[in-house]
Amino acid sequence: MRLSQAGEAALMLYLGDETSPAVSARVQAAAQAVEAALGDDLVDLVPSYASLLIIYNPLTTDHFSVGRRVRSAVGGLDTGNAGEGREVRLPVYYHPEAGEDLEALAQRAGLGVDEVIAIHSATEYRVYAIGFAPGFAYLGQVDERIAAPRLATPRQRVPRGAVAIADRQTAVYPAVSPGGWNLIGRCPTRMFDPAAEPTMPVAVGDRVRFEPIDRSRFLALGGEL
Amino acid sequence: MVQPGLMSLLQDGGRYGQQRIGLTTGGPLDPEAFALCNRLLGNDATATAVEVSFGGLVLTATVDTRICVTGAALPLRINGKEQARWCVHRVGAGDEIAVDFLTAGTAAGCRAYLGVAGGFSVAPQFGSSSTVVREHIGGLKGEKLQPGDTLPCAASSGGPLRRLPEALRPVYGNSVVLRVIPGYQQAHFSPLQQRRFYSSEYTVSERCDRMGYRLEGTAIACDIEGILSEGICFGAIQIPADGQPIVLLNDRQTIGGYPKIGAALSLDVARLVQLTPGATVRFEAVSRDAAHNALHLAAHRLRTLPLAEFSL
Numbered sequence: 001m002r003l004s005q006a007g008e009a010a011l012m013l014y015l016g017d018e019t020s021p022a023v024s025a026r027v028q029a030a031a032q033a034v035e036a037a038l039g040d041d042l043v044d045l046v047p048s049y050a051s052l053l054i055i056y057n058p059l060t061t062d063h064f065s066v067g068r069r070v071r072s073a074v075g076g077l078d079t080g081n082a083g084e085g086r087e088v089r090l091p092v093y094y095h096p097e098a099g100e101d102l103e104a105l106a107q108r109a110g111l112g113v114d115e116v117i118a119i120h121s122a123t124e125y126r127v128y129a130i131g132f133a134p135g136f137a138y139l140g141q142v143d144e145r146i147a148a149p150r151l152a153t154p155r156q157r158v159p160r161g162a163v164a165i166a167d168r169q170t171a172v173y174p175a176v177s178p179g180g181w182n183l184i185g186r187c188p189t190r191m192f193d194p195a196a197e198p199t200m201p202v203a204v205g206d207r208v209r210f211e212p213i214d215r216s217r218f219l220a221l222g223g224e225l
Numbered sequence: 226m227v228q229p230g231l232m233s234l235l236q237d238g239g240r241y242g243q244q245r246i247g248l249t250t251g252g253p254l255d256p257e258a259f260a261l262c263n264r265l266l267g268n269d270a271t272a273t274a275v276e277v278s279f280g281g282l283v284l285t286a287t288v289d290t291r292i293c294v295t296g297a298a299l300p301l302r303i304n305g306k307e308q309a310r311w312c313v314h315r316v317g318a319g320d321e322i323a324v325d326f327l328t329a330g331t332a333a334g335c336r337a338y339l340g341v342a343g344g345f346s347v348a349p350q351f352g353s354s355s356t357v358v359r360e361h362i363g364g365l366k367g368e369k370l371q372p373g374d375t376l377p378c379a380a381s382s383g384g385p386l387r388r389l390p391e392a393l394r395p396v397y398g399n400s401v402v403l404r405v406i407p408g409y410q411q412a413h414f415s416p417l418q419q420r421r422f423y424s425s426e427y428t429v430s431e432r433c434d435r436m437g438y439r440l441e442g443t444a445i446a447c448d449i450e451g452i453l454s455e456g457i458c459f460g461a462i463q464i465p466a467d468g469q470p471i472v473l474l475n476d477r478q479t480i481g482g483y484p485k486i487g488a489a490l491s492l493d494v495a496r497l498v499q500l501t502p503g504a505t506v507r508f509e510a511v512s513r514d515a516a517h518n519a520l521h522l523a524a525h526r527l528r529t530l531p532l533a534e535f536s537l
Contacts, residue, residue, distance in 0.1 A: 005408045007488030008516040010458035012409065019453065031245075046244045046456025048480050053456025058520045063513055129454060131480030134247040134360050138454070175361075192246070194350060194362065200246055 001074060003067060009043070009058040011066055013074065016050040019140055019168075021126055023050045028085075028205040030074050037073035038066065047204050048129040049138075085126070085205040090172065092121070092163050092210045093218035094185035098225060099163065101182040105148050117212055119143045120184065125170060125208045135174030135192025135200050139208055142168045154180030161186045161223065163210070174200075188223030229370040230281025230324070235345060235363065238271030240353035244479045250459070251355030251363060252475050254435065254498040255336050256491070257395065258296035260527050262340040265293045265313050265387045272344025273354045275370070277337045280326035282370075284339075286316045288380035291342040295389075297334030297397060297499060300325040310337075312388035334397035334499035342381035357476050359436070387532040400505040401496045403472070405462065406516050409485035413448040414464075421445060422486060427470065427506045429497075435476040437463075438497055440506055444468025447484045454482040460489040462508075472497060490516050492523050 006012040015030055016023030031047045034054055041061040046053035056066045094117040096102050106116045125139035132138075147168045155178060158164070162173040164181030173179060174191035187210075192200055202208060213221070236259065239252025253259035253276055263272050275282070280299040286292075293313045294301045301308050302323040308314055316322060324337055347354040347365065356364030365374055405423075414422070427442035445468045456479060457463070463471045463483045472489055489497070490511065497506065511519075 005406060005513050006456075007408065007458040007460055008406055008490055008513070008520060010488070012455065017453065044241050044244045044250075046479055048455045049453045051453070051455040053458060055458060058517055059524055062517055129480055130245060130247045131454065131456075132247065132478055134362070136247055204245065 003070060005063060006053060010053060010055045011063065011070065013052040013054060013070060014050060015052065019049050019128060024126055024128055024205065026077065027052055029077050033073040033077060034070055037069045041066065046131070048131070085207050086203075087207045087209065088202050089209050089211050090187050090189050090201070091213040091217070091221060092185040092187050093213055093215060093223060094120070094163075095215065098186035098218070099184040101151075102184045105146065105165065105182050105184060108148060109146050111145065116146050116184065119146050120165075120170070121210045121212050127202050127204050127206045127208060130200075130204055133174060133177055137171060137191065137200070137202050137208075139170045140168055142170050144168065148182045150180040151182065154178055158183065159186070159224075161188060161191075163187050186218065186223055186225070188218055188221035226370055226372055226374040226376065227283040227285055227321070228281060228372060229374070230277060230279065230283075230326075232278040233282050233370040234276045234278075234356040234358070235273055235347055235354055235365065235370070235376070236276045236356065237273045237344075237349075237354045239475065240351055240355050240357075240363070243351045244456070247479055248351055248360060248362065249357055249476050249479055251353065251357040253338065254475060255296055255338070255495045257495050257523075257527065258336070259338045261311070261389060261530070262293050262295040262338040263344070264527070264530075265295070265311070265389060265532060266291060266340050266342050267384065267387075268340065268342070268344050272340065273347050274338045274340040274344065275376070277324045277339055279335050280324055280337070282324040282339065284322045284376070286318055286320045286322060287375075288378065289315070289317045290378060290381045291315055291384055291386070292322060293340050294324060294337055295340075296337035297327065299327055299337045309388065311394050313386045315386070332397065332399035332504075335501050336499055341378045342384055343379045346377045346379065359476055385534050387534050389530065390533055393530055395496075397496065397499040399500070400507075401493060401500060402507045402509050403493045403497060404490040404511040404516065404519070405487040405508050406490065406513050407487040407510055409461065409487065410447070410449065410452060411486055413484055414445065414486050415448070418445050418447070419486070422470070423508050423510055425507075429500050429502050429504045429506060430469075431502045433502065435474055437471045437473045437477060439469060439471045441469055445470065445486070449484055451482045452484055454480045457481050457485070458488055460491055460494050461485045462487055462489060474498065490519060492519060
């Protein structure tokens with residue numbers, strides 16, 4: 001564990017340096033402990049793969065006090081408290097018409113399209129971080145056989161619901177946006193809906209499984225092509 | 226709303242506590258001018274106002290109320306007649322209020338705040354009315370203001386007319402020194418690279434917006450190309466592969482994987498955002514304790530600046 005100053009009112013807590021479920025669980029547990037320890041002095045928390053950005057109110061407290069409280073809250077941290085996370089199932093229509101890079105990715109991997117689908121949907125992913133855009137959940141780790149680098153030229157427009165791979169991460173685009181990830185399918189579940197409660201089907205620490213569905217099921221669930 | 230101008234956005238104090246679902250903070254780029262606008266009007270410190278970037282805003286009042294314009298020296302006209310900024314004015318239903326474009330060549334800032342007595346009443350989204358266009362969140366429809374929009378506000382009769390004495394108004398020049406709290410991946414920048422960073426003069430590039438101000442000048446090299454994505458605080462100075470610093474602002478992405486050399490002091494960033502492309506920027510390292518003290522002094526000043534009251 002390492003605590004360093006990030007800005008005039010922010011400390012960064014590093015809880016490891018690799019992407020792993022164990023480090024992620026520590027981040028989760030630390031976020032809960034820090035939130036309880038800082039109370040109203042806390043302005044915002046940004047958990048990520050192996051770190052926790054702690055933003056505090058510099059007019060009500062200072063880095064000495066925040067540092068002391070964070071160290072004592074995280075010192076005897078029991079990662080067991082963070083729990084296993086909920087299991088969330090997300091349906092995906094895997095098909096070249098819904099994932100423009102599916103065939104190219106399969107070819108690059110020396111696999112059939114069916115094999116790529118089988119491998120992608122066989123893994124249980126963990127939500128490591130949420131960011132980039134509202135509701136954009138970074139899921140890992142993708143099986144090395146189907147890991148693929150980002151596109152050399154990002155697309156100007158990736159459709160909402162696009163299921164994509166970049167290196168060993170996978171994600172569902174929550175809204176239309178530019179993007180450089182490899183598109184392999186489409187998910188009809190809304191990943192971010194400001195009007196819904198909760199606004200997102202997943203949270204950091206949750207476990208996600210993708211379930212292959214066919215075209216008609218995809219359309220019946222509200223998916224758009 | 227007759228004409229919205231180049232970019233006019235409803236902003237309150239900003240959206241906090243939502244970064245874990247990926248929502249950025251938004252909020253006024255120049256919180257000092259924003260806060261003084263509300264203080265002059267006797268509003269809550271975070272009441273919703275319009276942030277006018279570069280000017281071109283024309284509104285017609287539909288109620289009798291009081292208004293105030295602070296920030297950049299964008300000329301304020303009421304029914305065509307130029308009126309003082311940093312000063313509360315009464316307007317009546319039917320009056321035309323314009324925040325004009327800046328006259329060329331003046332180093333006079335580019336963000337002004339138009340406030341109204343009681344603030345504009347906009348339903349908060351995720352706890353705030355601040356507009357973040359990239360996220361389609363806040364404001365009236367998650368967008369910048371459009372012709373024909375109605376900005377709801379209550380009628381207000383009477384109330385004090387206050388102004389900020391001229392000597393106390395901020396001066397927006399054509400350069401800024403950003404005090405920097407070293408941090409984040411600072412250790413991955415060699416002593417030589419750090420010296421280059423703190424001794425070079427940078428220019429504000431054309432690529433400057435509410436997400437970040439990209440600067441041009443001496444390229445800074447980092448030992449590492451990227452890091453495991455982590456949270457990014459306000460003012461963080463990111464150094465991408467081309468070595469040109471980017472100061473990250475209110476609408477920044479919440480997490481990212483570029484190395485950062487430190488974070489700029491918010492008080493100085495409020496001056497940076499008033500600059501336009503071509504203006505110059507330098508960096509100066511300060512301790513976190515000095516930064517902390519500066520924040521307290523500035524907050525105290527904002528609360529206690531003596532405002533003059535006048536009546537017509």
